[in-house]
Structure formats: structure tokens, C-alpha cells
Amino acid sequence: MTTVTRxxxxxxxxxxxxxxxxxxxxxxxxxxxxxxLTLETSDTDWSGHSFVFTIGRGNNxxxxxxxxxxQRFTGRDADGLCADPAAAMRELxxxxxxxxxxxxxxxxxxAIGAVVNAIWDLRSRRAGIPLWRExxxxxxxxxxxxxxxxxxxxxxxxxEARELLEEQAPLRDSRxxxxxxxxxxxxxxxxxxxxxxxxxxxxxxVEAREAGFSLVKLKVGEDLDSDLRRLEIARHALGASVxxxxxxxxxWDVETAIASVRAFADFNLRWVExxxxxxxxxxxxxIAHAVAPTPIATGEHLANPVMAKQLLAAGGxxxxxxxxxxxxGVNDLLALIMLARKSKxxxxxxxxGVGLCEAVQHFxxxxxxxxxxxxxxxxxxxxxxxxxxxxxPVTVTGGAYRLPTxxxxxxxxxxxxxxxxxxxxxxxxxx
Amino acid sequence: MTTVTRxxxxxxxxxxxxxxxxxxxxxxxxxxxxxxLTLETSDTDWSGHSFVFTIGRGNNxxxxxxxxxxQRFTGRDADGLCADPAAAMRELxxxxxxxxxxxxxxxxxxAIGAVVNAIWDLRSRRAGIPLWRExxxxxxxxxxxxxxxxxxxxxxxxxEARELLEEQAPLRDSRxxxxxxxxxxxxxxxxxxxxxxxxxxxxxxVEAREAGFSLVKLKVGEDLDSDLRRLEIARHALGASVxxxxxxxxxWDVETAIASVRAFADFNLRWVExxxxxxxxxxxxxIAHAVAPTPIATGEHLANPVMAKQLLAAGGxxxxxxxxxxxxGVNDLLALIMLARKSKxxxxxxxxGVGLCEAVQHFxxxxxxxxxxxxxxxxxxxxxxxxxxxxxPVTVTGGAYRLPTxxxxxxxxxxxxxxxxxxxxxxxxxx
Numbered sequence: 001m002t003t004v005t006r007x008x009x010x011x012x013x014x015x016x017x018x019x020x021x022x023x024x025x026x027x028x029x030x031x032x033x034x035x036x037l038t039l040e041t042s043d044t045d046w047s048g049h050s051f052v053f054t055i056g057r058g059n060n061x062x063x064x065x066x067x068x069x070x071q072r073f074t075g076r077d078a079d080g081l082c083a084d085p086a087a088a089m090r091e092l093x094x095x096x097x098x099x100x101x102x103x104x105x106x107x108x109x110x111a112i113g114a115v116v117n118a119i120w121d122l123r124s125r126r127a128g129i130p131l132w133r134e135x136x137x138x139x140x141x142x143x144x145x146x147x148x149x150x151x152x153x154x155x156x157x158x159x160e161a162r163e164l165l166e167e168q169a170p171l172r173d174s175r176x177x178x179x180x181x182x183x184x185x186x187x188x189x190x191x192x193x194x195x196x197x198x199x200x201x202x203x204x205x206v207e208a209r210e211a212g213f214s215l216v217k218l219k220v221g222e223d224l225d226s227d228l229r230r231l232e233i234a235r236h237a238l239g240a241s242v243x244x245x246x247x248x249x250x251x252w253d254v255e256t257a258i259a260s261v262r263a264f265a266d267f268n269l270r271w272v273e274x275x276x277x278x279x280x281x282x283x284x285x286x287i288a289h290a291v292a293p294t295p296i297a298t299g300e301h302l303a304n305p306v307m308a309k310q311l312l313a314a315g316g317x318x319x320x321x322x323x324x325x326x327x328x329g330v331n332d333l334l335a336l337i338m339l340a341r342k343s344k345x346x347x348x349x350x351x352x353g354v355g356l357c358e359a360v361q362h363f364x365x366x367x368x369x370x371x372x373x374x375x376x377x378x379x380x381x382x383x384x385x386x387x388x389x390x391x392x393p394v395t396v397t398g399g400a401y402r403l404p405t406x407x408x409x410x411x412x413x414x415x416x417x418x419x420x421x422x423x424x425x426x427x428x429x430x431x
Numbered sequence: 432m433t434t435v436t437r438x439x440x441x442x443x444x445x446x447x448x449x450x451x452x453x454x455x456x457x458x459x460x461x462x463x464x465x466x467x468l469t470l471e472t473s474d475t476d477w478s479g480h481s482f483v484f485t486i487g488r489g490n491n492x493x494x495x496x497x498x499x500x501x502q503r504f505t506g507r508d509a510d511g512l513c514a515d516p517a518a519a520m521r522e523l524x525x526x527x528x529x530x531x532x533x534x535x536x537x538x539x540x541x542a543i544g545a546v547v548n549a550i551w552d553l554r555s556r557r558a559g560i561p562l563w564r565e566x567x568x569x570x571x572x573x574x575x576x577x578x579x580x581x582x583x584x585x586x587x588x589x590x591e592a593r594e595l596l597e598e599q600a601p602l603r604d605s606r607x608x609x610x611x612x613x614x615x616x617x618x619x620x621x622x623x624x625x626x627x628x629x630x631x632x633x634x635x636x637v638e639a640r641e642a643g644f645s646l647v648k649l650k651v652g653e654d655l656d657s658d659l660r661r662l663e664i665a666r667h668a669l670g671a672s673v674x675x676x677x678x679x680x681x682x683w684d685v686e687t688a689i690a691s692v693r694a695f696a697d698f699n700l701r702w703v704e705x706x707x708x709x710x711x712x713x714x715x716x717x718i719a720h721a722v723a724p725t726p727i728a729t730g731e732h733l734a735n736p737v738m739a740k741q742l743l744a745a746g747g748x749x750x751x752x753x754x755x756x757x758x759x760g761v762n763d764l765l766a767l768i769m770l771a772r773k774s775k776x777x778x779x780x781x782x783x784g785v786g787l788c789e790a791v792q793h794f795x796x797x798x799x800x801x802x803x804x805x806x807x808x809x810x811x812x813x814x815x816x817x818x819x820x821x822x823x824p825v826t827v828t829g830g831a832y833r834l835p836t837x838x839x840x841x842x843x844x845x846x847x848x849x850x851x852x853x854x855x856x857x858x859x860x861x862x
Contacts, residue, residue: 027527056528057499058539064495065538068488096458097487103681103709103732106537107496108489151708154685154717250534254585277582278534279737281712282744286585301534306710313713 002078006040007070009063012413013056013423014354014386023195025221026249030055032354032386033423035062035111036413037070039118041078048122049412052110052325053353059423065111069098073115082123086146089116089331093148105303109328116329117359121409131409132365135330136172140165143370147335148305155309156342164341168370175369183400184364185214185379187245189352191234192218198233205237212399215243215270215379221251224260231267245297247273254283261291271297271319278302284316297321300350304328305335312343321350324359324411337367344373352383357394358410361401389417433509437471438501440494443844444487444854445785445817454626456652457680461486463785463817464854466493466542467844468501470549472509479553480843483541483756484784490854496542500529504546513554517577520547520762524579536734540759547760548790552840562840563796566761567603571596574801578766579736586740587773595772599801606800614831615795616645616810618676620783622665623649629664636668643830646674646701646810652682655691662698676728678704685714692722702728702750709733715747728752731781735759736766743774752781755790755842768798775804783814788825789841792832820848 017029039048092112101108124134191204220227257275278301288296297319351357387393391412395402448460470479523543532539555565622635651658688706709732719727730752751771782788818824822843826833
């Protein structure tokens, strides 16, 4: 029997605030960070890796939460955990003492997600395949059994979810072959950070077009005049054939969102992202109806499937931007993908940060191969920073992600990363 | 100048699981706990006290979060913090790096609330009056200025909030005199824990009636037949003159909630509490409309004012059960009280646990004196456990709370409590 022998959680912080990488209207100076978990086992060939992405201060709190959630599995049968991740998820999410700290939201729920994800990582490593393939090998019934349906049945019941999966099952092989050959469209956020000058924005837009990207996303929300000027620059540099999306990072209230999105009407935006507070389901619905047909996108701060259920039922978003480390791990993400399918809403994940592109790509492929009704509009955010810290970094060429082939969930950091970026003792932080 | 000299956060846990005090359908064995903050100042006569209530595991994570949020105030001017708690709230809640860990929810938001509450505690101690009097001395404009309106204006704007407060202002003195004379109705949850036998339930119901309580609350949600049997026992023991409320502690989905509440119709319940997941605003609205006129109550797990705004706008609750330590402190609680007033929804807080009766009573009095349209239906939960650990425990006589008179927010624990209940080194935890 293989047992879990040790839980190791590291506080990794990358000083991105020094170059304003990642600056937007809500987050002027983030230090992209990760609370990185390793579940070590008695078989030294195998360990499970995952992380929660944060943007600096408080990453130590996230580390403490992961330690608290993970420690119960020390000494436990790793084979059993890998055979039934849903049972591990239930044990953590329904631990009433931990649940009080959410429920199902914030630091503790993200910690639970990290533990669940490390188990899935271990499972797919031992199977010798990338996580997306592990997920695509699940039968419709097995997918349904991984989801906690307790509070979701009024929108989608397990039987209907299974039918939706069975409907796509005959297409799995051809879809997979197609993505293996062509990759998946990447869109880029790299040109559009608020901290960049107009000249840098223009130059990076030209580079993005030349690199083959078909969609560029700009940060907005600080000042409407400035937003409109930057949109003009981007449209001019990109030409008519590259789409533009914008991201307000929650800066508007409902009324301001409606007025701003209407002011952007001439730019024919692919979507407007995070127009207001992510908890404001009804606010999103009001905005979406007022600015139709401009699509509203949100999801990177959506805490759990119960919030997604309402957002989708209320028509608050037509693009669901799942995040690999915000919710309770793989099992919650499967629920989000199925809820989106039920509502015929596109799943186009949030990525960027550090490690998020690597971690979330597996869910894009699962959705594209096994769930999505239409794969044509699917794409995945790409930001060309910090990939050198990941042991299995993404490959993006010609504006497309290439499917990962290494075993696991691509969530492991490179060996020794903590010597430089460990907080507070890494060389980068000791001045 | 008085400065903040030290932040001290203690992990206090009371082994309530050993006697099944606090057992309900969702929380079978809680160990009532507190992450207790003291802001020490350069004037050794004055310190600010607050806490976050949890139910055991993870209290250490809550401690770490409070330390992270509070540490920035070490060395800062205490007079300035006390003069403008809204500025401290803004500094914490809009710190983008901390905000990423919520936003506005879970462990980090409760930690921010603890820091804000300690500042309010310090302010009212230095003024020599209890917090409820400090709040009742604020002018309508000062109340409005303490609230972050960023995401609330589509439901209630500051001008309308000020008008609502000005409408009640002439009644403040007479209302306060009335509550000082008669106290505030207490209702009791002590008889109704799920872990108690039928005989104990019956005995405690008789005792509650004889003690003068006019409302008793029972836990339900584990099994409908058992719920109905226990309701029969309670009704028989209480007679027709004592109201009954029930609390499902989130155990039902939407459909089960509707069926269960309809099965309870003959008991003429005062309210049905937490019928489903606290994030399910639209689910609450569906339930409330389906079971009308039975009132639906919720709020103890409501993360922030944005959630409350939607719950009230959708008609999801007719009783709002604010909790003293769940949201971002006094400033968020003022927002919740004003949102409830706008929707003409009763504010009847959640209490119990350890310290929650003490902490939340101040908001009941503020609401009753300065805000509520009708004070007749107001009451406050009372559970007769663990008050001996509080330095300024509540006084409940003849079924009524008596107004606290000591300076501060009644949130300080007795000196030396950590020697026995500190975790993991207190004598109660070292076996």
C-alpha cells in the first residue's frame, strides 16, 4: 500500500509589482504568488502537486489553510484517495468545523480545492497521463459521480447531466484528434495592463497580431476617457481581424457598468469582463440585459457552484471564466462546466498569474472534448509571464495552446524555486 | 499621541463537542471557538478587543488571518484610527492583495471585521460608553459616512439612507428610554439541539416557558418524521402562547425545503431559518414565495452587504439574522441594517456560540433605537452557555436582555482564559 507520508506547503511570491506586470484597475501592484502543496507518498517516485494562486499579502494565510485541510491525509492510503477523489472532496467540504469558515468560499474553500487537486495530480501521474486525458477517460456516469449535487438539482440533476455527456460521447475521439492536431486558440492579455504607456500598448498589440492571436484583452475601468483612448489605439494597431475584449476587474457599480459598456458599443467587443462585484448575481443580470447583445463574462472570483448556478439561471453571463484555483478543485470545476453546458454558456477560463495557464488548460480540453455543445468559440487566456517557474510549462505557438503530454496537472513548480522566491526567506525577498 | 503598540491574537477553543451543546443537522459536534484579537496601545489603560467565532478546526487559520490584517496598524496613531473607523475599513477591505483572498468573504473578510471591531471597541471604551450608545450617538450623516456604498447604490443610495435615519431620529430618546426600562425580548435555542433526547427537549421547553421566553427555536432538517415529532413535543410543552421557530441549518435543497416547510404548516411557525445554502439567493426567493406566508429567515452565513442587497431585493428573506463576526465588522453591519430597513425586513440577529450574544446585542439596540420602522417584533437569540468566559457577559432576566452599561463592545474574554482554553496548549486540551 502507498501512503501519504508528508504534507509540504510552500509560500512562493514573485515580485511582479516591481514591473507593474498584472496591473489593473482593481489590482495596482500585485506580487503574483502561490501557496504550493506537495503530498509526498511512501513511494518516492510519486507525489501530488497543486497550488492556490494569490497576489501577495495573505499568501501565508492560504498556506496555513492548506496545511490545516491537508494534514488529515497524512498516513492515509494514497491508492484509496486516488480511486475516489469525490470522497476526499466530501470529507473536506462537509467537515462542519472547516465549513463554518466559508461555507464553500474564500481561503478555506480554496485550500480544500488545493488538496483535492493534489490528489487528482497524483492520480494522473500514476496513470502516466496528463490530467485532461484522465478526465476525458471518465465515463459520463463517472463524471456525474464526481460532482456534489446537494444544492444544484433545481437547475441540473445528475440524470440530465449524464444525458448531456452521453450526447457528446460519440464525438470525443474526433474532437480530441482535432485539438491534438491544431491546438486550442489562445488569446492574450499581455498588451493591455493599465500600468503600460500608450506606446507600449500599441507596440504590444502589433506584436500580438503578428504572433497570430485572434483576440486581445485590455484592462479598463479606471477612467472612461482613458479607456476609450486605449481602445482606439488597440483597434488601430490590431486592425479589424483581431477581436478585442475588455476587463473592468469589478470596478463599476451596476449603473456605471451599463453606461460604460454602452460607451464602448462601437468597438464590437467580444466580451466585457467582471463589470461589477463578483457576488452580485442580480447586478450582472441587470447589466447583461441592459447592454445586450454585448456579452458579459465573469467567473474568476466565483466562489462555488451554488453561485454559478444562480448566475447562469439569471442570465448574468454568457461567458463563464472558470479559474483553476478559486473553487474547490477539480470536482467543483466539473460542476461548473456541466452547469455552463446546461445553460449553453461558453466556458473560456481565466488564466495568467503564475501557473494558472498551466493548471486550467486541462479543464479547457475536458470541456472541449467531452462537454461543449460547440467548440468553435472556445479559447484560453494567455499571459506570457512567469512560465519559467513551472516544471511543465504551457506551449503556445502561432496563437494556439498545444496539448500537454506530461503526466499530471502541470501544477508543479520547478525544483528549488523557493530558494529565490520563497517568502520571506528567499533571496529575492531578503534585501 | 496614543499609538497601537502590539497586536495579540489568541486561539481559544471550548470543548463543547463533548456534551453535544450546539449540535444541529449541519454541525454535529462543534467545539465553539474564538480567534480573539487585542489591539494594545501605548496608553496601558486602553486596549481594543474583538473576536471571530468559529466552531473548532481552522481557528488557527482565522488567527493567522487576523494577525495578517492587523499587523499594519502596529505603530499607528490610535486616536486617528478611532476617529475614522471607515478609513481603517477601507484600507483593509480595498487592499487588493488581501481582497484577492475573498473578495469580501470567508476567513480574510472575517479577519478584517475583527480588526475593524477592535477599533470600534477601543473607541467606545475611551468614550466611556457601551458600543450601542456610541452608535446611537452618531448623526444620520455620520452613520451614512461609515458605510461603503460602492456596490449598493442600485438598491439604496446614501441620500435615501440618511432620510430613513432622519425619519427615526426624533424617536431615539423615547425608544432608548423604553429599552432601558423593559429590556429587549430574548428568544431561546437552548431546548432544541438535535443531540438532545425527546425527554430533555420537553423538560427544557417547560423551563423556557416558565422562565418567560415567548419564542423557542428548534433545530430541524435531519429527518422529517423526527422533526414533526419534536415539534409536537415542543408545542405541547410550550402551550399556545409561546411561538416556535425552526432552524434547518442549510440541510435542504430548494425542493426539499419547500416540501418540509409545507409539512410544518400546522405549527404556525414564527420563521424557518437557513432552509438551504446561504449563497443561494434565488433559491431562498423561490422557497419564500412557495411557502408564503411562513417567514424565511437567514443571514448568519451571509458574507457581505452585496449578498444581503440581492437577498432582500429578491424577497428571499423576511427576517435578516445578522451575525456580529461573519461580515466585515461594524461598518458592514451598519450597511446590513440599513439595507434591511429599506426592504422593511426585520433584523433579528444570530447569536449563541461563544461571545456572539454579547457582541451582537449592541447592533440590536442600534437598530431598535435609530433605524427600525417597528420595534415590536424585535428580539435576540439567547443560548445560556459559555457566558462565564466573557468579561462583560449579557444579562437576561424574565425572558429579556438588559442593556449593557460597561464601556466597549462586550467582546473581551475574561483574563487568563487561555490558560485553560488556549489551543493547543491550554489545560483543557493537553490530555
